[in-house]
Amino acid sequence: MDFAFDAHTEELRAKLLAFMDEYVYPAEAVAEDQRAQLASPWDTPAVVGELKAEARRQGLWNLFLPDAEYGGGLTNLQYAPLAEITGRSPHLAPTALNCAAPDTGNMEVLYQFGDEQQKKQWLEPLLAGEIRSAFAMTEPEVASSDATNITTLIERDGDDYVITGRKWYISGAMNPDCKIFIVMGKTDPDGPDIRRQQSMILVPRDTPGVTVKRAMQVFGYEDHSHGGHAEVVFDHARVPVTNLIGEEGGGFAIAQARLGPGRIHHCMRLIGMAERAIELMCQRAVSRVAFGKALAQQGVVHNWIADARVAVEQLRLLVLKTAWMMDTVGNKGAHAEIQAIKIATPRTVVGILDKAIQLHGAGGVSQDFPLAELYASARTLMLADGPDEVHQRSLARRELKKYL
Known part of the structure; x- marks a missing residue:
């Protein structure tokens, strides 16, 4: 490597x-x-x-x-x-x-x-940055950490599909430039294979029956810069069958293909958050005096900064190894490594940000520094794209399988 x-x-x-x-x-x-x-x-x-x-x-x-x-x-x-x-x-x-x-x-x-029409209608303007989009998967009524729990229905009616369900924490949906939702729901809710019950479908925001109800807060933040995290209701929203992505029953597999790169991208950015936190810690430490000497001379501050540097270097190597494996053996071959970085990176960066906030005192939890908002983002990523415990469960099973 x-x-x-x-x-x-x-x-x-x-x-x-x-x-x-x-x-x-x-x-x-x-x-x-x-x-x-x-x-x-x-x-x-x-x-x-x-x-x-x-x-x-x-x-x-x-x-x-x-x-x-x-x-x-x-x-x-x-x-x-x-x-x-x-x-x-x-x-x-x-x-x-x-x-x-x-x-x-x-x-x-x-x-x-x-398909070619979907790419022309939606992919091209997204690539051009002309519109924004949202991914509607998580639901308030069920434990969405298990995607097979999803209750939103996608029912065939002639040449249309009718979508009925309630989603929340749908990132980006409050942004008026968000023009399209990719919605995950069930086309075969009683099918024998629970991983073939789901499908994904394109639902334009202006479709009758689609209501963006409210912005969900994250630790008190509405996250305007990301277009919010909305609650969205689909009340018999009707779209043509040509809006189906792939085939009926392919939604779970598409979700897994989508989440692999998404997880590593989050971890890459989290390392950048940690680097900025270390930078802010060092700047604060050399500029503030407490009890007669600079914070940079306090032993506990030395420990925080040293531990943060070691942790970031470890995380970066694990993320780079995962990226290299995704390139060489594919996302499936790097599945265990993707899970490992998803477990390790958010929790470690949350810890680094916590120490950075502590070093800044009241300023650390204020709007005058980016730390509080960074903390909210990093802590959320312990839930997003699958909570830590789901990845731990899967990774442990993979390890135990060698001995069974």
């Missing part, structure tokens, strides 16, 4: 680091100021459009998609250090590069499983 960055990756890293310094970090405060002046907090600040135009001009666009015809043409190993850099400003940089969830996962679904 050789994790050295090749020349192309180094070139993109240098370009992206400069883009972050020159455009993204200064835009963070600008975006918040502009948002306060908008008619709706869910509208997109003008500076985001400016960032997107500049990123596209510089060739920092759709880097996540490995097909050069549609995206950056990068391997997972090449994309990993770039996604990490965007994670330093997770509420702005991924959007600026058109590499933000849930759009990335939805584009991957349409790229892999969509």
